[in-house]
Amino acid sequence: SQELEQSPQSLIVQEGKNLTINCTSSKTLYGLYWYKQKYGEGLIFLMMLQKGGEEKSHEKITAKLDEKKQQSSLHITASQPSHAGIYLCGADRFSSGSARQLTFGSGTQLTVLP
């Protein structure tokens, strides 16, 4: 079965600093999803990557999928307290991508100090 490893497990940064979260898969990624979860809330969909070398941005958050499609990174520029939360990467379990049954990484807890 596919496994996703996220690093770091937790991250504390000063407001305004940049940071990167990594997600590494044991198998080729057919679809890689990034979500943000705040305590007591559901998951907020951030973006999805499918193609090797693909890069997407949403406001100050940029995610990339490497050419070999086995690693993704999430980069936050000039972090703000509103960026705090748990970041989860998820992967499509099937190559067709149609089922959308996701396997998730263990999450990265981000704290941004004002």
Add this chain to the structure above:
Amino acid sequence: SAVISQKPSRDICQRGTSLTIQCQVDSQVTMMFWYRQQPGQSLTLIATANQGSEATYESGFVIDKFPISRPNLTFSTLTVSNLSPEDSSIYLCSVLGQGVGTQYFGPGTRLLVL
């Protein structure tokens, strides 16, 4: 994007009892998914619920413990039966979005079993 609501948002139950969680979506969807997030861990898929057919359970999850109903295209319930403290988790329902690669999650139901 799909708007998903769950009831209850949280509950405290005694061991041996059951809890039924409701998931309502604001649009018709073919597939709905139920996930579990145990304390400090990532999400694990419990089952896939299609309207008009039996739910498909993942390894380690059985229908007797987690019966699911899917009476129409906007609603599903997950029952967690014969509760034990190990069932204390957040339970989330999820649906596929209209756009390619989008999957949305409900706010979750936080269950504590005493």
